[in-house]
Amino acid sequence: MEVGLNLILSIDSQCSKGTIDKKPIRKIIVWRKMSEIVIDIKNLKVQYPDTDVPALNGINLSVEKGEFIGILGAHGAGKTTLCLSINGIVPNMISADMYGSIVVAGEVPPNIPVRELATKVGSVFDNPEFQMSQLTVFEEVALGLQNLGVDKEIILSNIARALEMVGLKGFEERSPFEISGGQQQRLAMASALSMKPEILVLDEPTSNLDPIGKEEVFTVTRKINQEEGLTVIIAEHEVEVIAEFADKVVLLEQGKITKIGTPQEVFPELVNKQRDIGVRIPQVTEFADLAPNKFQGTYPVTLAQAKERYIK
Amino acid sequence: MSETKIKMSETKIQCSDLAYTYPNGVEAVKGVNVSISQGEVLSVVGQNGSGKTTLVKHFNGLLKPTEGKVMVGDLDSSENPVGLLARQVGYVFQNPNHQMFANSVREELSFGLKNLGVDSETIEVKVNNIADEFNLTEYLELNPYRLGFSLRKTVGMASIIAMEPNVLILDEPTTGQDFLGVETIRANINKLKSERKTVIVVSHDMPLVAEETDRVLVMCDTELIFDGSPSKLFSNNDLLNKTNLKPPQISSFATSVGIAKANEAILSVEDALKAIK
Numbered sequence: 001m002e003v004g005l006n007l008i009l010s011i012d013s014q015c016s017k018g019t020i021d022k023k024p025i026r027k028i029i030v031w032r033k034m035s036e037i038v039i040d041i042k043n044l045k046v047q048y049p050d051t052d053v054p055a056l057n058g059i060n061l062s063v064e065k066g067e068f069i070g071i072l073g074a075h076g077a078g079k080t081t082l083c084l085s086i087n088g089i090v091p092n093m094i095s096a097d098m099y100g101s102i103v104v105a106g107e108v109p110p111n112i113p114v115r116e117l118a119t120k121v122g123s124v125f126d127n128p129e130f131q132m133s134q135l136t137v138f139e140e141v142a143l144g145l146q147n148l149g150v151d152k153e154i155i156l157s158n159i160a161r162a163l164e165m166v167g168l169k170g171f172e173e174r175s176p177f178e179i180s181g182g183q184q185q186r187l188a189m190a191s192a193l194s195m196k197p198e199i200l201v202l203d204e205p206t207s208n209l210d211p212i213g214k215e216e217v218f219t220v221t222r223k224i225n226q227e228e229g230l231t232v233i234i235a236e237h238e239v240e241v242i243a244e245f246a247d248k249v250v251l252l253e254q255g256k257i258t259k260i261g262t263p264q265e266v267f268p269e270l271v272n273k274q275r276d277i278g279v280r281i282p283q284v285t286e287f288a289d290l291a292p293n294k295f296q297g298t299y300p301v302t303l304a305q306a307k308e309r310y311i312k
Numbered sequence: 313m314s315e316t317k318i319k320m321s322e323t324k325i326q327c328s329d330l331a332y333t334y335p336n337g338v339e340a341v342k343g344v345n346v347s348i349s350q351g352e353v354l355s356v357v358g359q360n361g362s363g364k365t366t367l368v369k370h371f372n373g374l375l376k377p378t379e380g381k382v383m384v385g386d387l388d389s390s391e392n393p394v395g396l397l398a399r400q401v402g403y404v405f406q407n408p409n410h411q412m413f414a415n416s417v418r419e420e421l422s423f424g425l426k427n428l429g430v431d432s433e434t435i436e437v438k439v440n441n442i443a444d445e446f447n448l449t450e451y452l453e454l455n456p457y458r459l460g461f462s463l464r465k466t467v468g469m470a471s472i473i474a475m476e477p478n479v480l481i482l483d484e485p486t487t488g489q490d491f492l493g494v495e496t497i498r499a500n501i502n503k504l505k506s507e508r509k510t511v512i513v514v515s516h517d518m519p520l521v522a523e524e525t526d527r528v529l530v531m532c533d534t535e536l537i538f539d540g541s542p543s544k545l546f547s548n549n550d551l552l553n554k555t556n557l558k559p560p561q562i563s564s565f566a567t568s569v570g571i572a573k574a575n576e577a578i579l580s581v582e583d584a585l586k587a588i589k
Contacts, residue, residue, distance in 0.1 A: 074490045075462050126488065181360060207488040210360045210516050212556050237490060240561050278491045283519070283562040286581045291588060303561055310569045 038198060038231050039063035039086060043100040046081050046090060046255075055081040055096070057255035063233070063248075065198070068225045070242035070263075071235040073252035074278025079235040082252065083203040085109065086233060088117045105198045115147060122192025126204040128184035129177070137163070137179070137187055138172040141194050148195070162194040165228070166220050182213025186220055193224065200224065202234040214238065218245065243267060243282045243301040253277055268299035322350040322385070323400045323478035323510065325371050329380035332366055340366040344380075344536045346529065350478060351508040353501065355521040355542075358531035359556060367531060368481050368514055372401035385478075399428070402477035406484040406514075408461070408468035417443070417459070417467055418452040424475040438474055446470045446496070462493045469500065479510040486517045498524055519560040522546060522579040530555055546577035 039062065046056040056078045063069055073079045084090040088109035091098050098110060105120035125131060134140040141162055145155045163169050166186040171179065176187055185205055192200060202221065206214040218241050225232045225245075236242055242249060243263040251259035251266060258277075259266050270281045271289045284306035288295040293311075300306035330344040341363040348354065348371075358364045369375040370382045373394040382389040384397045405411045414420040421439045430438070443449045446466050451459060456467050465485070472480065485497045494517075501524050504511050515521055521528060522542045530538035530545065532555050538545060545551065546559040547567065559567075559577060566578035571587045578584045 074492060075460055204488065211518075211558055212359050214516075215556075215558075237488075274491055275495075280491050280494075283560060283581055284565055287562060287565070287584055290581065290585050294588065303565055306565050307568055310565075312569065 036065040037062050038065045038105055039233070040103045041085075041101070044085065044102055045097075045099040046078075046085055047097045049095060049097075054255055056085065059100070059255075059257055061250065061257065061260075063231060065231055066225070066229045067247045068222075068232045068245055069234070070246035070249045071233065071252060072239065072242065072249060072279045073235075076254075077252040077278065078255040079252055080203055081255075083123070083201045083233065083235055086199070087121045087123045087201050088112065088114045089123070115144070118144060118192070118197070119148065119195045120197050120199065122189075122195060122197035122200045124185065124188045124192055124200065124202040124205045126207045128181065128188045128208075131188045131191070132176040132184065135175060136172065137168060137174050137176055140176050140187060141190050144191055145194055158194045158196065159190075162190040165193055165224060166190045167216070180213060181209045182216040185209060185213065185217050189217070189220060189224075197230070199231040199233065202232070202236075204235055204237065206236065206238060214241075221245070237280070239267070239280050240282045240303070243285075244303075251277065251279065263301045264299075267301045271299070321478075324349055324383070324385060325401070325479065325510075326383040327367075327370065327377075327380065328382075330367075330370060330377045330382060331379035332370065332375055333378045339534055341370075341531075342379075342534050346536060346539065348479075348510060348512070350510055351505075352527060353505050353511045353513075353525050354527040354529065355513040355515055355525040356529045356531065357515065357518075357521060357555075357557060362531040362555075363534045364514055364529075364531040365483065367529075367536070368483070368512060369403075371479070371481060371512065372403050373397035374403065398477070399475070400477055401479040401481065402472035402475060403481045404469045404472045404483060404485065406487060408456075408464040411468050411471070412456045412464065415455055416453050417448060417456055420456055420467055421448075421452075421471050421474050424471060428475060442470050442474045446500075462489050465489070466493070466496065469497070473500070473504070477509075479512065480504060481512045481514070483514045484516065485513060486515065486520055494520070518546075518558060519580075522560050522563065522577075530557070542579055543577045544575065546579070547572065547575050 041059050041061040044056055044059040045054050047054040071079050071082060081090060084094065085102060086104050090096050091110055092114050102109060107117055107120060109117055132140060134143055138159065141159045142155060145158060166189050168186055168190055176184060206217050221232060222245050224230045246263055249263050249266040250257055259269060267281050267285050270277060271285065274280055282301050284300050284303060288299050295309050298309055300309050325348040327344050327346050331342040333339045344367060356364045356368055366375060370377060370389065373389045376390045385400055387397060389397060412420060414423055418439060421442060422435050425435045425438060443452055448467060448470060456464055486494045501511050513525055525542065528542050528545050529536055538551055546563045562581050562584050563577045563579060566572040566584050571584055572578045578587060
């Protein structure tokens with residue numbers, strides 16, 4: 001595969017994603033290998049035993065290194081199955097029939113053990129407590145690395161780095177069960193990140209969190225994407241956040257991808273279809289549709305865009 | 313029928329100088345004075361650990377005040393068992409797994425009614441009706457654990473509504489729900505409202521709070537620091553900053569471009585549209 005090397009230079013908050021942060025994000029210079037495909041899925045079909053309808057039915061998806069992908073869809077549309085196919089839990093731990101082809105970080109997930117793939121694909125689920133088993137935050141993060149038989153020094157440095165990335169430095173000796181939900185979820189992220197994966201898959205990571213917890217998780221997710229260049233795949237109901245953070249939005253309906261594109265491309269097309277697809281759209285997009293003359297017929301998808309384009 | 317005997321037309325909830333300290337010494341709520349009339353639809357908001365769940369658990373006697381007094385209708389909560397109070401005030405848990413134990417959805421929906429001494433024929437009619445209302449008919453004979461989280465949550469809510477309490481407490485009803493799940497819950501809240509039930513929603517879902525409830529209680533560090541309309545809450549920046557609450561996107565937008573009146577936040581897309589016309 002031909003790999004082009006492009007220089008992406010974005011200096012202030014005026015980057016294409018738009019931001020409502022008070023502080024501008026300073027992304028100085030990022031060398032990014034464009035079109036380096038880290039997830040390549042072709043005609044993927046997944047069917048669980050004793051079910052009549054496939055959970056995924058002909059998925060084609062290719063994800064470039066460093067992309068932030070938001071997966072949207074109603075319950076049962078296939079979001080979780082797609083996440084679990086990428087990290088290999090389906091079919092290796094949850095059995096299912098799988099057809100088509102899937103390559104993730106150069107590996108074929110069904111062909112390698114889940115814990116081995118975890119060094120390339122980290123996973124975070126909706127209920128952080130289910131992922132906790134150790135007495136201290138430190139041990140929790142160490143668990144995965146110890147199981148891999150990694151050197152002690154590497155373990156220590158990886159743990160320190162992972163806890164730093166998620167803002168839990170100083171929490172090493174705390175119990176995972178006595179910290180807040182947002183902290184637990186960041187701990188789950190640290191466990192995943194300690195393996196230095198290339199990809200982080202998050203399946204509804206903020207569903208059980210309060211507003212502060214949600215904010216914490218989204219902030220860390222964006223940080224590891226922008227600063228560490230990790231590829232992020234996130235299934236999430238908070239469409240306002242997806243509209244702001246994601247490079248690309250994937251809409252799933254009944255096991256199929258029915259829309260894919262930038263938030264700017266996808267959300268305007270979903271106006272008035274929320275009920276059919278089972279997905280909300282940002283309130284400002286809805287408003288722009290009802291008051292087109294106030295936005296010169298354009299569709300803002302983030303708060304910042306809406307403020308900028310509104311004609312008083 | 314015994315059912316009519318236990319049903320009361322009005323349940324007013326009144327907390328006077330309510331304080332609660334857990335047995336381990338943690339003070340979770342203090343100095344709360346609040347009165348909730350029959351038919352009100354209100355929400356209780358605040359970060360985790362602010363005391364909101366502790367507060368609402370006093371509304372049906374799950375917790376008894378360590379100081380002050382809570383009246384549920386005519387009953388002093390400290391002097392009456394939770395079983396008696398729960399007939400007037402139903403509590404739908406955030407995690408449906410905490411309230412589910414029957415082998416089928418039908419059994420789950422029947423359980424409360426059986427406990428109230430309702431005869432089996434009436435139970436069958438009521439269960440079929442409630443299943444129909446919540447689109448659960450096709451799952452009636454399934455084990456609740458075979459259903460997805462969102463459907464299981466619906467079963468939890470339906471099983472409490474089946475007992476027809478005067479007051480319903482919904483703890484994080486929209487958590488983990490998709491668009492249709494949220495719509496269903498909103499429709500149910502409105503239906504309960506039209507039946508003059510009191511609905512108390514504990515939630516982090518600010519669009520739900522803004523659009524479906526008329527009054528908001530804000531808990532912060534064990535205290536009730538705000539009791540008023542959502543439009544007052546979402547226009548009060550000091551309070552929002554202090555409590556880390558984020559208004560619905562449309563409210564923030566309307567305030568920043570000057571559509572909203574002073575001290576009166578826009579609560580929905582429809583409101584915003586009305587305001588510019």
